[in-house]
Amino acid sequence: MPVAPNVVMADDVRIFQPDLVNMYGCTLGSQTTVGPFVEIQRGVVIGARCKISSHSFICDGVTIEDEVFIGHGVMFTNDLFPRSTNEDGSLQGGDDWTLVKTLIKRRASIGSNVTIVAGITIGENALVGAGAVVTRDVPDYAIVVGVPAKVIGDVRGKQP
Helix, strand or coil, X not given: CCECCCCEECCCCEECCHHHCEECCCEECCCCEECCCCEECXXXXXXXCCEECCCCEECCCEEECCCCEECCCCEECCCCCCCCXXXXXXXXXXXXXXXXXXXXXXXXXXXXXXEECCCCEECCCCEECCCCEECCCECCCEEEECCCCEEEEECCCCCC
């Protein structure tokens, strides 16, 4: 079942192709839309009136506030030192790594194919350009682009 019974969502959440998503243990706010081929893991909280575009991956530890746009193919991470195994060669389990939280503030827009490294806060009304790799916090209203993402302007028309 692609949308697990433990998903908490408002009655007016729209999942356009529920057979083509993987959602479990997450919370989605009113009027949020989710496109196909999206995975939203346990512990994720998504606010009201958000748009989650196709092929995006939102992992445990991510909080997305209200009115956020997530473009196609956006990838979040939640571990700064990911490994498959421990030093002794045994497979890592839930107790063998540290969950690092990420916050996307109200009305931020994240362009297609953006990667967001764990532990980042993207500010209110910020704009992250397509293809960026976000390795540092993004201030409110900032426009960031590139690899690594750098501030190039302000959505209110100011330049750095």
